[in-house]
Amino acid sequence: MELIEAIILAVLAASTPLLIAATGELVTERSGVLNLGVEGMMIVGAACGFAGAWLTGSVFVGALFGIVAGTMMSLIFALMALGLAVNQVATGLALTILGVGLSGLIGAGFVGERITPAVHLAVPGLTDIPLVGRVLFGEDAFVYFSIALVIGVWWFLYRTRAGLILRACGDNHVSAHALGYPVLRIRTFAVMFGGACAGLAGAYLPLAYTPFFIPGMTAGRGWIALALVVFSSWRPGRLVIGAYLFGAVTILQLHAQGWGIGIPSQFMSALPYLATVIVLVLLSRARSGGSTAPAALGTVFVPDR
Amino acid sequence: MRKSLLALATGLLLAGSVSAASPADKLKVGFIYLGPIGDLGWTYQHDLARQALVKELGDQIETTYLENVPEGPDAERSIEQLVRAGNKLIFTTSFGYMDPTLKVAKKYPNVHFEHATGYKRNPNMSTYSAKWWQGRYIQGLIAAKMSKSGVLGYIGSFPIPEVVSGINATMLAAQTIKPDIKVKIIWANTWFDPGKEADAAKALIDQGADVIMQHTDSPAAMQIASERGKLAFGQDSEMIKFGPKTQLTSILDTWGPYYIERVKAELAGTWKSQDSWGGLDSHMFAMAPYTNMPDDVKKMAEDAQAAIIAGKLHPFKCPIVGQDGKPVECKGGDHLDDGQILGMNFYVKGIDDKLPGK
Numbered sequence: 183m184e185l186i187e188a189i190i191l192a193v194l195a196a197s198t199p200l201l202i203a204a205t206g207e208l209v210t211e212r213s214g215v216l217n218l219g220v221e222g223m224m225i226v227g228a229a230c231g232f233a234g235a236w237l238t239g240s241v242f243v244g245a246l247f248g249i250v251a252g253t254m255m256s257l258i259f260a261l262m263a264l265g266l267a268v269n270q271v272a273t274g275l276a277l278t279i280l281g282v283g284l285s286g287l288i289g290a291g292f293v294g295e296r297i298t299p300a301v302h303l304a305v306p307g308l309t310d311i312p313l314v315g316r317v318l319f320g321e322d323a324f325v326y327f328s329i330a331l332v333i334g335v336w337w338f339l340y341r342t343r344a345g346l347i348l349r350a351c352g353d354n355h356v357s358a359h360a361l362g363y364p365v366l367r368i369r370t371f372a373v374m375f376g377g378a379c380a381g382l383a384g385a386y387l388p389l390a391y392t393p394f395f396i397p398g399m400t401a402g403r404g405w406i407a408l409a410l411v412v413f414s415s416w417r418p419g420r421l422v423i424g425a426y427l428f429g430a431v432t433i434l435q436l437h438a439q440g441w442g443i444g445i446p447s448q449f450m451s452a453l454p455y456l457a458t459v460i461v462l463v464l465l466s467r468a469r470s471g472g473s474t475a476p477a478a479l480g481t482v483f484v485p486d487r
Numbered sequence: 488m489r490k491s492l493l494a495l496a497t498g499l500l501l502a503g504s505v506s507a508a509s510p511a512d513k514l515k516v517g518f519i520y521l522g523p524i525g526d527l528g529w530t531y532q533h534d535l536a537r538q539a540l541v542k543e544l545g546d547q548i549e550t551t552y553l554e555n556v557p558e559g560p561d562a563e564r565s566i567e568q569l570v571r572a573g574n575k576l577i578f579t580t581s582f583g584y585m586d587p588t589l590k591v592a593k594k595y596p597n598v599h600f601e602h603a604t605g606y607k608r609n610p611n612m613s614t615y616s617a618k619w620w621q622g623r624y625i626q627g628l629i630a631a632k633m634s635k636s637g638v639l640g641y642i643g644s645f646p647i648p649e650v651v652s653g654i655n656a657t658m659l660a661a662q663t664i665k666p667d668i669k670v671k672i673i674w675a676n677t678w679f680d681p682g683k684e685a686d687a688a689k690a691l692i693d694q695g696a697d698v699i700m701q702h703t704d705s706p707a708a709m710q711i712a713s714e715r716g717k718l719a720f721g722q723d724s725e726m727i728k729f730g731p732k733t734q735l736t737s738i739l740d741t742w743g744p745y746y747i748e749r750v751k752a753e754l755a756g757t758w759k760s761q762d763s764w765g766g767l768d769s770h771m772f773a774m775a776p777y778t779n780m781p782d783d784v785k786k787m788a789e790d791a792q793a794a795i796i797a798g799k800l801h802p803f804k805c806p807i808v809g810q811d812g813k814p815v816e817c818k819g820g821d822h823l824d825d826g827q828i829l830g831m832n833f834y835v836k837g838i839d840d841k842l843p844g845k
Contacts, residue, residue: 184693185693185694188689188693189693192686192689192690192693196682196686199682282555286523286525289525290525293525293527294527294728296728296729387681387682391681391682391685392681392682392684392685392705392707392710392711393710394681394706394707394710394729396525396526396527396681396705396706397522397523397525397526398522398523398526398555398679399681399682399705401677401679401680401681401682401683402680403682432683432686433686433690436673436686436687436690437690437693437694439672439673439674439690440640440671440672440673440690440691440694440696441694442671442672442839442840442841444840444841446843446844447643447646447673447674447676447843448674448676448843448844450674451674451675451676
């Protein structure tokens with residue numbers, strides 16, 4: 183019983199940064215912009231998030247620092263890719279390189295420092311319920327926020343007029359423009375939202391997951407978040423499945439190794455990727471045929487004035 | 488592609504910032520680092536050694552380093568860049584730089600190279616490494632004494648001989664204290680991913696391990712053990728900051744004396760290609776202070792350390808029985824010879840797990 187609870191808690195923690203970053207990127211891509219700089223925005227968010235928490239002693243302020251840092255990074259992208267209509271793939275890759283370097287610079291003074299990590303919630307009576315108590319009421323606030331975030335994004339995309347307009351920009355920016363919508367402004371907001379989420383996801387690592395800062399600590403999670411968006415066919419619901427599945431298989435394969443079930447560890451390490459890709463591909467095949475990618479994804483749009 | 492772009496970018500950036508004009512008579516010494524110098528582990532220790540070198544011989548040499556250089560073919564460009572910048576002695580500090588270093592070494596016979604932890608040499612390319620398994624043996628003794636559950640948790644990076652020999656040394660030592668001690672091994676399949684290392688530590692503790700050992704580079708496992716009130720050993724560097732009541736000791740890479748010795752040889756014109764495999768006796772690594780343990784355990788650890796230094800205790804003393812129950816051939820007299828340890832690809836008896844790929 184206790185072991186199952188421990189595993190679920192570990193899965194939630196491992197999946198949360200992926201879910202937050204991927205949700206942000208999903209909105210960005212739904213508006214028609216491909217920002218490959220998630221890893222770069224995340225790592226800067228991690229450095230600034232840690233710096234904020236260390237300077238003020240508050241995890242909440244740290245998270246805000248992370249969000250602001252991620253947004254600033256995404257504005258660089260927006261300026262290049264939207265304002266100057268530079269190739270989005272190249273700009274995104276450059277943003278990651280910039281982010282890795284910048285985070286090392288920002289974080290250099292904080293390496294080896296410690297902070298008090300995000301507290302785990304405690305609701306009297308509820309958190310003590312066996313098995314489900316700590317899962318439902320006893321994790322850190324980031325975990326529950328990430329779920330609220332993805333529900334909010336789903337509601338926004340499919341139940342609001344603004345969400346419909348954003349998706350229209352992603353599918354056909356010429357038509358959206360012709361209808362009088364400010365395509366570039368909408369895309370800029372979508373890019374900023376993606377940056378804010380990536381920054382928060384990055385900040386989650388030093389604020390809650392492993393409460394210290396080390397350069398390169400995102401270790402490729404930004405790329406996994408990007409892949410999750412593609413394999414979820416740009417749908418928030420499947421994104422949740424993908425993120426938790428990835429986290430679950432990651433944690434379970436570690437436990438399986440500890441139990442010594444004798445499957446080569448190299449294969450076990452590849453399993454989260456394999457399982458997530460297979461399940462999400464099967465899901466998208468079962469539901470709808472054909473590609474569901476935003477039709478204008480990654481294409482440059484220069485409005486004629 | 489991302490990695491090569493990264494290497495190129497960092498390479499250009501660093502080359503731009505570090506190469507300052509200097510008197511031509513100073514010997515230029517270059518370093519290639521795997522991680523950032525702030526990784527608090529492997530690269531951090533190499534850079535501490537470089538700083539010691541500058542402190543000792545700073546009036547005669549000038550050092551340059553490139554950090555975050557990915558292993559593999561891309562490293563070649565970075566090494567060659569150091570050659571072109573006029574470095575006459577170049578340390579390449581990770582196993583994966585082996586072939587690139589050799590390739591560049593053959594191209595520039597007048598430049599001397601020092602490659603860490605590899606086995607390929609050239610008349611102008613030396614190798615150096617440390618017998619960390621001596622330290623692992625001491626850790627095994629401590630772990631067996633301190634474990635209440637009788638289950639040790641071991642986070643491995645990759646199932647290569649260096650890591651496998653560490654696991655075996657740990658278990659051989661632990662079995663001398665508690666013959667039926669168990670070890671749970673989780674391979675992270677990475678050297679550095681704090682999140683994953685933390686997850687592995689959590690899994691080991693959740694499965695009953697109460698002393699955590701690691702062969703990965705970040706202090707994440709130490710931090711988790713500290714949070715859960717368990718004990719742990721650091722890796723590469725001093726990690727006691729992350730577990731003041733948790734760290735028992737840590738294997739500290741201390742490359743400084745070696746770097747100073749080799750640069751002095753280069754300055755004196757006596758540099759020769761060689762293979763150095765130093766242990767506790769030659770200060771290639773050191774043990775962090777023994778902390779968070781009773782005095783008798785501490786004394787036992789110190790005695791074992793003294794015995795290893797004096798050559799009275801060899802962690803791989805025969806007879807050694809493999810997992811299959813058969814004794815391992817003893818090529819080094821009363822202990823395994825260096826070749827057997829360098830190529831170790833089997834578990835000793837008592838490890839209740841299967842070596843990946845076997």
